[in-house]
Amino acid sequence: MGCSSGLQSGNIYISLFATAFITVLFVPLRDRLKRIINRFTYGDREDPYRVIDQLGKLFVIPTPHDEILSEAAHTIKQTLRLPYVAIELKKGGLPYIEAIAGASGNAKEVIPLIHGGQEVGCLMIARRSHDEPFTSAELQLLEGLARQVGALAQSVRMTDDLQRLAEELKESRERIVLAREEERRRIRRNLHDDLAPTLAALALKASTAEDLLISDTSGAKLLVKEIRTSIRDKVKDIRKIAYDLRPPAIDELGLVGAIRERALQVNNFILGFGVQRDYALKVEVIVPSALPPLPAAVEVATFWIVQEALLNVVRHSQAEYCTVSLRVEETNVASTLQLHVKDNGIGILQQKQNPKSSGIGLKVMKERVEELGGEFSITANEISVQM
Template sequence: MCIRDRLYGLRDEPYVVLTGLGQRLKTTLDPDAVLSTIVETVREALKLSYAAIEVKEGAALALAASAGTPPVKEALRLPLVHQGELVGTLLIAPRGRDDELTPADLHLLNDLTHQIGVAVHTVRLTGDLRALTGDLQRSREHLVTAREEERRRLRRDLHDGLGPMLSAIMLKVGLVRTLYQRDTAATETLLIQLESEIELVIGDIRRLVYNLRPPALDELGLIGAVREYTARLGSEAQANNPALKVTVDAPASLPALPAAVEVAAYRIVQEAVTNVIRHAHAQTCQVRLLADNTLQLEVHDDGIGIEEARPAGVGLASMRERAQELGGTFTIRKAQPCGTQITACLPLMDSTRTSVRV
């Protein structure tokens, strides 16, 4: 290598620099090392005292890789653009105070920024993919944990509750078989006990089934289940608040909904309407359902409203969690002129709009 190359690098051979950078990037398999490879290559090829890359993160630029000693004065900043979008900045500083960049240097750097812009865009995509993969993994772990916790709860309820009760019933059936010919009164007493205990078992089974999935969803569909629940609860509430009227505004039909969306929507309506009846002192409560690319759910009342400083209770946290775990949103705010409005949007696979009102 001649003395000029040692002092000034490959400034006069841009094709060699571009080819060399491309070759080094091909051999750099680790995405974390790509930007470091670029700044090292640029610094060595052009004999610069400093080279660095800043990557755009939101509205700001963050230092991602550097080589050499940062200059005392401000470094030259060259924008890195990919398909019209600013993705980062290349920072460079010459070897010394008297070593200015020539037009040829700037032309070469301009050519390099195109390659570097593509590389920075790829690295950003890789980072986004890693973040998404991490989020998906955490979501999967959360779902697995929730499933196992539900299985544990069911096992405990069956083992500690229904199991012993059924065993006791079987023992009493054996006693009935022994006593029914010898002691009619004792047999009658046992039969009464058996009847009561069987009713308890049936109630426990119904409770377990209801907690897994409300039967009304399978029997009536989401809209029918919501209408049935609000009618029943509104009727019961009128004993304490005769002025309260609960109405449902919904499409004539909905597209096929995922089971998780149906359950989440129904539970949110249950909790929201229950809160209105218990706390709002309202005269009207309206439930609205609308299917677009999301299932939109709104519960609005004309009651006393919510206190801004009041911490969220278990019910509100549960509604928000049900919406968010499906990738949806949940908001609660004061309505105008009075009352409270709860809104939940749950994503759907089917984007067909069904907006017929009843």
């Protein structure tokens, strides 16, 4: 009896030892196997730091900026074993898909991409199956990933904007160079093809008149008269060339005085270049008491823009009242000239319906502003310029 009781007690200890031994071996193996299966099925969702670290490497590893968001979408898809990841951004207020990884099919979660307090797009992620929604931990992880993707998206957008500005600056410089060379060519042509031959002919006539002073006084007087007329005509041409380069009124009256003179000519029916009108047009110039000194190029561009704008008002607007306002905003960095020409006429849209109206004047004004790196905008009854 005592021996049987001792044997049973020994069997219990052996069973307990065997159970404990099996537990010690099996539980870690089971947990390890479970982690392997979960990682194969759900990726690294149990290790959020690993997922964030994988995405954070895109900030460090040199990657072409147009491939960064695509790499981000593939990273999220692979690390979380998701069937579909897409990154949608906004351009001009309209959404567009910037990057896609996988094929869309199941229901999608849409997580806003916020950067600097602004929504720059959204992260769209498909569920692994229709009946398997994301857990709260997964949604929290995805929101953390969306913050990183938002920073990447903002970086890509800023890079695109900088590249676009660089291209626009390059194009603007090219236009300036082309315009300058074209102006030089025009002046050279005027001097070489017109003024130079005329002066040579005048010199020849003067020599002939000198020879006729004794033998043919009347003929000499006639030649001198022709020379005088030709000189007057050429002086006008030279003045026109100089006027096109920089209107003398700016030097004589200053920019504001030159613009006021143009406004007075409109009010007195002088400025019109042959345009007939049978209604009164009042132009008012609104400027501060004094403008600070402006670059010469800005002064010339402003004068020509005002003149072209007033000519458009006279020709097409049917307005009775027009204002030309000028002011300069000064900062620690630079000074910006603000110009506004506004009328109470029929508006630009109705002007365009008139086949006699021409848009070349607006194009020239816009080009003058852009050559100086400024901004040109136009509404129905107002032209606005910043430069």
